[in-house]
Amino acid sequence: MRVLFSIKVAAAAAAVLAAAVAPTPAQAAAKDLSSMDKMFVDAAGHGSAYEVAGGKVAADQATNSALRSFGRQMVTDHTKAGDRLATLAEDLGLTAPDKPDSVQRAIIGIWSGLSGSAFDCSYAPTMYADHGADVGLFEREAADGQNSKLRSFARDTLPTLRKHLAMAATNVKNLSCGTGNSNDFPTPDPGPTWTHGPHPWPTWTGRPDPWPTGRPTHRPTTHPTAWPTTRPRHTPTATPTATPTRTHTVRPTPTGTRPTGRPTLTLWPTILPTSWPTRFPLPTGPLTLPTTVP
Secondary structure, eight states: OHHHHHHHHHHHHHHHHHHHHSOOHHHHHHHHSOHHHHHHHHHHHHHHHHHHHHHHHHHHHOSSHHHHHHHHHHHHHHHHHHHHHHHHHHHTTOOOOOSOOHHHHHHHHHHHTOOTHHHHHHHHHHHHHHHHHHHHHHHHHHHHOSOHHHHHHHHHHHHHHHHHHHHHHHHHHHOOOSOTTOSSSOOOOOOOBOOOSSSOOOBOOSSSOSOOSSOOTTSOSOOOSSOOSSOOOOOOSSOOSSOOOOOOOOOOOOOSOOOOSOOOOOOOOSSOOSOOOSSOOOOOSOOOOOSSOO
């Protein structure tokens, strides 16, 4: 009897241990999720909590009535989306975040200290950029997600996010930030004005655009379509009609008798003849020498 009792106790303990070790259906489903699906649940949970917290601040501190209405709609729509995501994640063995991440909490803290147009001009463009990223995240999950339930959630939420993105774009367009003499929103430094060259460069106003649309006028705007492969030869502009001939001037034959006595010294002529003879003529008569030496 004692042996039989011991066997029953051991079997019961093994069953309890097996039940504790065996994964639940939710845990088994969580193992089947891809890393992309898990990243989507994490990013979407943080994003929804961030939109809700920012919407509450906007509903209280925004000066623009459209931004206050936008903030209230953010609280309503993203609370609904966050609750659905939390239920879906629990069925899949995950825990969806219900609070903003550290960077988002820092932004909420900054907004809490702003008021007036300073808050409006910080909140509106941030919501536009954030919803642009949300649309991209949900579009990727709807197209490439591995879990069918998460894909369905992404497809169902996308129309609301696209509507929020259009509203955020309208809010940014209707604001006038950085203009006028507002004391609670500083005007950005216009920066230096470049005047080098024959025409002044554009005046920068703290934005990277517009860039110059063309090159400076002192540089060529076009280039030849092809460069010459050989050095061009010089071509004469006129062709000579006849070949020039060289002419020679022959000295005349001296006549008379040679002078006697010492010849007088004469200087070298300062003007040279234009042409020289090719040969010197020889005397034609008998050569007579002087009989006396001077």
